[in-house]
Amino acid sequence: MHVAPQIYFSRCISDDSEWQGRPGQPGQVAVIPYADFTYFVLLLYAAVPTLILGLLGRAGWRWALLVTVAMLLVQYHESLYVRPHFPVREIWIVLGFAAWQWLTVRVFARAGARAGWLFYGALAISLLPLAAAKLVPLVSPKSQFGFLGISYIxxxxxxxxxxxxxxVIAAPGATDFLMFLFFFPTISAGPIDRYRRFLTDWKRKRTRAEFLADLDGAVHRFFRGLFYKFIVAALIKQHWLEPAARSGSFGALLSYMYAYSFYLFFDFAGYSAFAISLSYLFGIHTPENFYQPFLARNIRDFWNRWHITLSFWFRDHVYMRFLLAAARGKWFRSLNTAAILGYFLxxxxxxxxxxxxxxxxxxGLYQATLLSGFHIFSDWNKTRHYWRDGFLSNALAVFITFHFVCFGLLIFSGRIGAPPLQHYFAEIEQADCHEISGWVWDKYKPKAPVSVELWDGEEYLITISANQFRQDLVDAGYGNGRHAFRFETPPPLKDGHSHRIRLRVADRGIDLPTTQRVIVCR
Known part of the structure; x- marks a missing residue:
């Protein structure tokens, strides 16, 4: 009997999010932070002792370090195939990355010189593992290099x-530096903290009153995360995003644009709320990452509200440094030119x-174009006062900005020009004069049996339920394995003529093109 093909589970935090991941192995589901309630059960082993120690005034940096090490060992326990047929434990790659970054920082700190080729060399060396993680799969598609969260770290x-x-800092100690990099609540999806800010919280000893204040902030953000991710985002995905993705019409694409924008916000903001909540529990006041982004009045305001820690990172470390260098070196006649080029950079x-x-x-280029356009317009408007503040003008500004943002997120999603999403996987493995057998699986309802109709050309024949168990389907990662069917070939197909049969999802009218077969019973 034909065995169902293997499928690969993604290590990405979300199917549609911007978070960094890598492919896993067939049939394995990785430990993905905040992705499902299994992870929260795991967190109880860390959270409950932390609560007790915090109430006793003993939840210090050593405890946070111990919990982080334990969580990293659990999260990175799988194997990666750095080359085909050459598995390496993921934790060894993480440790190698940690050593690489520590040596880079240590050598740069001891070199004395802070500018010139040494500085740019340190940046390039620090970026090298991330570049390898993104490029190696292109050169060797079956090779894996990288780990969940490598971009943020x-x-x-x-x-x-x-x-x-x-x-602005002294040479960091190994413990401080590595804890900053790998602090487990924020390792996979941010927010991106800053070293100086992190250091102020890291070894600060909290009183019981301070712990209770942090606990209050943690609980508030935790329930916000639950509401955002597991209620709002889940409902949007199930009832709006996925149905829109299954159609190839322009109207469906437009609907998908709005659905994806709201889904991405609530899903990502929910993750950020969880990460910040857990950080507060350990005394680290990780900065907020979102603040009502869809109420922004312009694109610059939007980037002060959306993925704040990332946008501010680029603002401080790329955009402002470029502007200062351009001004000092007098690279351009106009600072507006430098500002626009800075946006694109x-x-x-x-x-x-x-x-x-x-x-x-x-x-990225689309966002740079919007920011450049707004920069030119706002500079022009300073003298002409064409656009004035007021209730109606501000409401219109929010409306316009919202739609520019949504279109940008549609670009980000990769859905423009993409075919409708296929979420039914099926195959007729045997079709002869005695029986017809195969399997059908719904990606969005992975444990539910699927009812399908057998059609002969345009003639309906019979409805059957794909609910029989097969172990090979379980091994390949198809739900609980109860997705197979086997039934006697219907009499109308035994007339000696050629019949082109296919399966169609019952009550939905969705044809399953991979199930087309020709049968002749003489």
Whole structure:
């Protein structure tokens, strides 16, 4: 009997989000932070002792370090195939990355010089593992290099290099540096903290009253995360986003644009709320990442509200540094020219940070174009006062900005020009004069049996339920394995003529093209 093909589960935090991941192995589901309630059960082993120690005034940095190490060992326990047929435990790659970043920072800190080729060399060396993680799969598709959260951790390491360059910090100690990089609540999806801010919280001893204040903030954000991700985002995904993605019409694409924008916000903001909540429990006041982004009056205001820690990172470390260098070097006659080029530099790099796929790069350039256009308009409006503040003008500004933002997120999603999403997987494995058998699986309802209709051309024959168990389907990752069917070939197909049969999802009218077969019973 034909065995169902293997499928690969993604290590991405969300199917549609911008968070960094890597492919897993067939039939394995990785430990993905905040993705489902299994992870929260795991967190109880860390949270309950932390609550007790906090109430006793003993939940200090050593405890946070111990819990972080334990969580990293659990989260990165799988194997990666750095080359085909050459598995390596993911934790060894994480440790290698940690050593690489620590040596880079240590050598740069001891070198004395803070500018010139040494600084740019330190940046390049720090970025090298991230570049490899993105490029290796292109060169060797079956090879894996990288780990969940590598993009966020790399930017934290770069923040330390920038701080050393600006001489605003001393050479960091190994424990402080590595804890900043790998603090487990924020390792996979941010927010992107800054080293100087993190250090003020890291070894600060909290009183019982301070712990209770942090606990209050943690509980508030935790329930906000539950509401955002597991209620609002889940409902949007099930009842709006996924149905819109199954159609190829323009109206469906427009609907998908709005659905994806709201889904991405509530899903990502929910993750951020969980990360900040858990950080507060350990005394780390990780900064907020979202503030009512869809109420922004212009695109600049939007980037002060959306993925705040990332946009501010690019603002401080890329955009402002470029402007200062351009002003000091008198590279351009006009500062407006420098500002516009700075937008394209910063957001072009932001697009590449998300991924090297074309839609990410186009998304970055699109945002740079919007910011440049707004920069030119606002500069022009200062003297002409064409656009004035007022209730109606502000409401119109929010409306216009919202739609520019939604279109940008549609670009980011990669759905423009993409075919409708296929969520039914099916195959007729045997079709002869005695029986017809195969399997049908619904990706969005992975444990539910699917009722399908057998059609002969345009003639309906019979409805059957794909609810029989097969172990090979379980092994391949198809739900609980109860997705197979087997039934006697209907009499109308036994007339000696050629019949082109196919399956169609019952009550939905969705044809399953992979099930087309020709049967002749003489």
């Amino acid at each position: 790399t930017f934290r390491a770069l923040d330390v290099v920038f701080c050393l360059r600006d001489e 910063a957001f072009g790099l932001m697009g590449l940070w998300h991924g090297i796929e074309p839609h990410y790069i186009i998304y």
